[in-house]
Amino acid sequence: MDGPNVAWYIAIAAVLFGIGALGVLIRRNTLVVLxxxxxxxxxxxxxxxxxxxxxxxxxxxxxxxTVMAVAASEVCVGLGLVVALNRRNLSLDVxxxxxxxx
Amino acid sequence: MIxxxxxxxxxxxxxxxxAFACVGSAVAVISFSNPFFSALALIGNLGSLxxxxxxxxxxxxxxxxxxxxxxxxxxxxxxxxxxxxxRRETPWSGGPSWQTFAAVAAAGALLVEIVVAVGMQxxxxxxxxxxxxxxxxxxAWIGRVFLVDHLLAFEITSVVLLIAAVGGVILGSHTRRAxx
Numbered sequence: 001m002d003g004p005n006v007a008w009y010i011a012i013a014a015v016l017f018g019i020g021a022l023g024v025l026i027r028r029n030t031l032v033v034l035x036x037x038x039x040x041x042x043x044x045x046x047x048x049x050x051x052x053x054x055x056x057x058x059x060x061x062x063x064x065x066t067v068m069a070v071a072a073s074e075v076c077v078g079l080g081l082v083v084a085l086n087r088r089n090l091s092l093d094v095x096x097x098x099x100x101x102x
Numbered sequence: 103m104i105x106x107x108x109x110x111x112x113x114x115x116x117x118x119x120x121a122f123a124c125v126g127s128a129v130a131v132i133s134f135s136n137p138f139f140s141a142l143a144l145i146g147n148l149g150s151l152x153x154x155x156x157x158x159x160x161x162x163x164x165x166x167x168x169x170x171x172x173x174x175x176x177x178x179x180x181x182x183x184x185x186x187x188x189r190r191e192t193p194w195s196g197g198p199s200w201q202t203f204a205a206v207a208a209a210g211a212l213l214v215e216i217v218v219a220v221g222m223q224x225x226x227x228x229x230x231x232x233x234x235x236x237x238x239x240x241x242a243w244i245g246r247v248f249l250v251d252h253l254l255a256f257e258i259t260s261v262v263l264l265i266a267a268v269g270g271v272i273l274g275s276h277t278r279r280a281x282x
Contacts, residue, residue: 003113018213023132025205058247069259073266080273
C-alpha cells in the first residue's frame with residue numbers, strides 16, 4: 001500500500017504548524033490561543049508519526065503519545081487559569097493580561 | 103497489479119480528503135469569531151488527523167487521539183467556553199493593523215524556516231518508500247514498546263499528568279480568592 005510518501009505528510013504538518021502559529025499571534029482571546037496551541041502540538045505529532053513510519057522506529061509513536069499527555073496537562077492548567085481569571089472578572093484579552101498581577 | 107494500483111488510488115483519495123479537511127478546519131479554528139465554533143472546528147481537525155494516523159499505520163495513536171482530544175480535551179474546552187460565556191472577537195476587524203501584518207509575516211517566516219530546514223536536512227532521504235510489518239502500531243506492539251523500552255517516559259508522563267491535575271485543582275479552588 002504505497003500512497004503519498006512521507007514528504008507530503010511533513011508538508012501538511014508544516015502548514016498546520018504555520019496556521020497554529022498565526023492563530024497564536026493574531027487572536028486575542030485566551031481560549032482561542034489555547035486552541036491554536038493544540039493545532040501546533042498536533043502538527044508536531046503528525047510529523048513524529050510520519051517519520052516513525054518512515055524510519056520504522058517506534059519511538060516516534062511513543063513520543064507522540066507523550067506529547068498528547070503533555071497537551072492534556074497544558075489544557076488542564078490553561079483552562080484552570082481561564083476559570084480563575086473569569087472568577088476575578090478580568091478580561092480574557094491577552095493584550096490586557098500583559099502583567100501577572102491580578 | 104490492478105488491485106494494487108486501485109488501492110493506491112484509494113489511499114491518495116483518502117489522503118487528499120483528510121489533508122483538505124485538516125487544513126480547512128485549522129483555518130476555521132483561527133478565523134471563527136465565536137470560540138465555541140473554533141472548538142467545534144478543532145474536532146474536525148483532530149478527526150482528519152486521526153485518518154492520517156491510520157494511513158501511517160498508527161492505529162493505537164489514532165484511537166488515543168480521538169479519545170483523548172475529541173473526547174476529553176475539546177469537551178473540557180466547550181465546558182469552559184460555556185462557563186465563561188460568549189466573548190466575541192473578530193480577528194480581522196478594524197482593517198489590517200501593523201500587529202496583524204507582523205503576525206502574518208512572523209508565521210510565514212516560521213513556515214518558510216521549517217520547509218527550508220527540513221528540505222536541507224533530509225532532501226533525498228524522505229523520498230524512498232519503506233514498508234512496515236503488519237504489527238506496527240497495533241496496541242500490542244505499542245504496549246510492548248511503551249512498557250519495555252520506554253518505561254521511564256511512561257512513568258514521567260503519569261507524574262506530569264498528576265502534577266497538572268493538582269495544579270488545575272489549586273487554580274480552580276476558591277481559597278485563592280481570600281489571600282488577595
